[in-house]
Amino acid sequence: MRFLIHFLFLSTIISQQKIELPMKFNNVNYDLSIPRPEEVMGHKIGERHTRTSQVIDYFEAIAGISDRVIMDDHAKSHEGRRLIHAIVTHPDNHNNLESLKQENIKISDSPSQMTNRKLGTMPMIAYLGFSVHGDEASGTEAAVLLLHHLAAGQGNEIDEILKNTILIIDPMFNPDGRDRFVNWVNGNRGLVPTSDIQDREHNQPWPRGRTNHYLFDLNRDWLPVTQPESEGRVKLFHKWRPQFLLDVHEMGRNSTYFFQPGIKSRINPNTTKKAVELTYKLAPFHAKRLDDIQSLYYSEESFDDFYYGKGSTYGDIHGSVGILFEQASSRALQTDSNQGKLSYAFSVRNQFMATLGTLDGLVALKNEFLKYHRDFYKTSKDVATKNKIKGYLINLKKNRTRAQLLLKTLQNHRVKVYDLSKSIAMRGKKFEIGEAVIIPTDQPQTRFIAGTMEKVTNFEDSLFYDVSAWTLPLAFGVDYYEMKQKPNAFLGSQLKSTLLDGGQLFGGKANTAYLMPWSRYYNPRSLYKILDRGIIPRLTTDSFTAEVSGKEMKFDKGTIIVPVYQRDALSTISPADVHKLMQEIVESDHVQIYATNTALTPQGPDLGGPFQSVLSKPEVAVLSGDGTSAYGVGEIWHLVNYRMKIPISLLDANNLNQGKLSKYNTLILADGSYSQLDSIDVNSLKDWIANGGTLISVQSASRWVVEDSLTDEHLLENNELDFDIPYDQIRNVSGAQRIGGAIFNVELDNTHPVAYGYGKTHPIFRRGTAFFKLSDAPAANVGRYTSSPLISGYISEEKLDEMKNTASIISKKQDSGRIIMFADNPAFRAFWYGTHGLLMNAILFGKAF
Ligand SMILES: [Zn+2]
Missing domain, CATH: 3.40.630.10 (Zn peptidases)
Known part of the structure; x- marks a missing residue:
């Protein structure tokens, strides 16, 4: 191409062969x-x-x-x-x-x-x-x-x-x-x-x-x-x-x-x-x-x-x-x-x-x-005036930690966040003082807010070097509302910074058990600390009520029961130790814990109910090295080890054998081609699952699991494209069928332990075009794309049509083990906080179904 301006002095022309650095200039x-x-x-x-x-x-x-x-x-x-x-x-x-x-x-x-x-x-x-x-x-x-x-x-x-x-x-x-x-x-x-x-x-x-x-x-x-x-x-x-x-x-x-x-x-x-x-x-x-x-x-x-x-x-x-x-x-x-x-x-x-x-x-x-x-x-004011969205209401009552992490992220980029001056109800959603914040779009960072908070489904070009959507409230999985009216009347004081908080122990010292609802981002970190101390907690599989400080309170399925007294004759942990641990984790992990003095519940299963799972400590490895995606492995490593403080071994993805695998009860296959694994490795994996292992596969690893017949599931045949086109259009036509990264709605079976803590639908991030048919196994389709799944980002009409009602998460028993397949990456780039819980549930509750 030719540029308009062409001036400046001439520098010395230097021989291409021998390059001396620093170089010499005539004028310096x-x-x-x-x-x-x-x-x-x-x-x-x-x-x-x-x-x-x-x-x-x-x-x-x-x-x-x-x-x-x-x-x-x-x-x-x-x-x-x-x-x-x-x-x-x-x-x-x-x-x-x-x-x-x-x-x-x-x-x-x-x-x-x-x-x-x-x-x-x-x-x-x-x-x-x-x-x-x-x-x-x-x-x-x-x-x-x-x-x-x-x-x-x-x-x-x-x-x-x-x-x-x-x-x-x-x-x-x-x-x-x-x-x-x-x-x-x-x-x-x-x-x-x-x-x-x-x-x-x-x-x-x-x-x-x-x-x-x-x-x-x-x-x-x-x-x-x-x-x-x-x-x-x-x-x-x-x-x-x-x-x-x-x-x-x-x-x-x-x-x-x-x-x-x-x-x-x-x-x-x-x-x-x-x-x-x-x-x-x-x-x-x-x-x-x-x-x-x-x-x-x-x-x-x-x-x-x-x-x-x-x-x-x-x-x-x-x-x-x-x-x-x-x-x-x-x-x-x-x-x-x-x-x-x-x-x-x-x-x-x-x-x-x-x-x-x-x-x-x-x-x-x-x-x-x-x-x-x-x-x-x-001109930011003019831009804000043209924007139909006048403010974002973010609810802190639900998923408080994830909502606070979103606010922290926005504040990193100078976005101004305000308290509410009075409570608001918007289309049946309630946002209460002290439990919600407003981000007005009329502020200096208005373009940044539009560029990171909006859902976008119209694009000038259909080719993307990277992802096409990153709508932050969806990625953080928070409850929010786009205001079409000016929020000025509801603005309280500006919040200069956000500190994670909200951890609380209710009801003091428990006689019988502590109850931890599964509703906060760092619940998995707390649960691991509990398991690591040798406590044997139970996972409730039904909702119930319990008495806390003389009041009857409702608890959802997925609530963790932490017994005060350990039945295990070898246990050395005292009731006082358990109490101290509860006090520590409400502080460090911002979770809520309720003390109860009886195992008898007014409604629902009692605290020793027969259908509750008794949880055990996960011994986790992730396959790594040649054949795996470094990003994919890193995202899981970072989530499990850095965020949730759970040890995880990075295991070389070849020469697998029973001796090597038997040290772990949970194995994760991150995104990758797994081309290095031979039939001996595949058989070792099958035997390990048959003996009770939980295999979790993510993104292209799930495809590999199906194609290498580790389990009996099926990929959807992709529709054939018509490639009888001029040569100079080939890049555009094939590129337009890619899913570089977009956001879709998935219907969750939140009666399944892998979806505990989630609602009926949830936004997920997807890359790639491998779609899985729904499973025939009993109650295995934990997540499926809805019939109208696109929320934000680019996908071709053809691919959107193929994607509808395919599986997003398949979770099933196989022999004595379990296979949990994620069609998508729940840990994408560490900021998809909203889907981290699904992967952590698979790790911690993998044996609970
Ligand atoms: Zn580079």
Whole structure:
């Protein structure tokens, strides 16, 4: 493509063969008192992969010397690594940094006060982030070069950058993933590097360095903010409110270089035209710097800007402009590609030069970025006026913890949440003071609210690089209402932050039992603590009433009965210990517990009833390694281990045998192809189920379970598509049949233990087009898609038709064991809180039916 602007000076043309980094420029001299990267790190950039601690060493060294640079930490990774950033600007700006920050915040808080003249005197703020995918390593090296360039560079060009911008350089978004990758490549390379892609250096083992510790893609986590790295990053973003956000990646080795704009029709409709326009205006600056080094590139032909959980898109919904870079990956130090040997140094240089292009563009367009940022917030009122939804009422009475987690997530993104000033009833739903909150859409973050809270079923394009829906109240599974009238009369005070609460022990010390209703998000964590202490609780399979503090109270099926006295002669836990544990878990897990002094119930089964299940501790493993999806495994690992604090073993998914499997009573097959498992493994699994094991399969693993005949269930035959079409339409036609990720309504059999704690219907998230026929086994269809299942997101009419009345959860006995198949992923990206309970029920109640 051709861009309109084409100017700037010529830089030195550098030979493509030997790449020296840092590079030399005609118009920039480097201050030799500022150390070059190799003087601190011991190797030249591009000659080996730089470990995270070496990056930090360099940043600390420069911040210690340069009056243009300060450095700070903004998060700590799961593995304890530091997430750092440097603030780089002119020393004069550093002297006024706090007031410049406050002025900048005014642009979004009080936009009408910020005149063009005022903005003209201000520097703009840019957040430059690198290598969120740990094995896309070249970005971080470019960030090191950038710091050197800006700290040591002398001359007019550098001065202009420093005066006009405040740069937040975040050199590594994902340090755990980076070190996993860097240690692999550096550790598997000999003195003389090889470009052979079959060589070990080129083939990372499972799990690759792309993800963080719990195997999450941090570039999908800007919106849900489920990981500590994202929490720090998003906090830093909102502390500074930048007008620009850069997100630097790598792509396949046979490609060239990509910078946004991406595909025009795949921009989220909540993103403004002006943001897109600024993306186009920046493009020639990127192009110019890459032309200077005679490097090929492209834009507009790939990558979308649709999902707000991605870095380059996240900026767009905050009056900022997000830009994605993608460099062909050498992965190792050198790699064979269809354009010859691609070196790491070449990749790094492209990333560095494109980033310099960004800085050229920011300097030239600074006032436009600042004005756009102001106008974005100035026009929020107009946007809110056009929105039919005037507010969201969120009920805290039901699923309090999940509702509070939603509020916390929204508040991470500066969404304002208010108490009710009086109770409201809306179409039979009651929202009471103290038990509900309102999120008015007329507030500065109105576009963000629309882009994350609305249900969307109309789309301009039918192809999606990522998910097509993430409607947060559905994902968090909360009871909410979209208000069509202005909520002003009901607004109480603004809630600055949300703390999880609501745990309570009613009725004091129990004589007979404690009753824990199965209605809160962290119930599974509490139940595991109870089991782990050697208490043998019971699961009620019918509703009943019990006496608590002299009052008759109603309890639903799924309530856990915790006996005060342990019948087990070997038990060492005393009634006082049980009481203390109950006090602890109401605090730590925000659950409700009721003390009762008799096993006799006024209504329903007594507390020792014959149909209640006696629960036992789950010994859980999840298959991992080759053949499984790292994301899928990570999501389950994170939910069970990190959130619910239940130990779970990551078991290698091959060479399964009875000895290995017999240690566990519950085995989870996360999303994956399971192509590594042979017939011996499959037979071992069958025998293990026959002997009483509970097998839980998720998403494509459920398909594998059916196809490899672990159980007698059936996939729906997909309708044949007509592919007698012109060649240039094939991508669109087949792509339109994909389900990249959308939200559907499922009818639940909540009389089944796997659906305890749920209502009759519940929204679930689905990816992929494998549909399961309803099961013939007795009472096995715990979840089925309704006859009109689409709630939010894209699905083709053909696929929607196929999906109706197919199975979503099948749960059944097989020999002495159980099989529980989830057609969909109940743990998607850790923010689908609403369906976590289904998976936890399968784990904890897998033997209770
Ligand atoms: Zn990437």
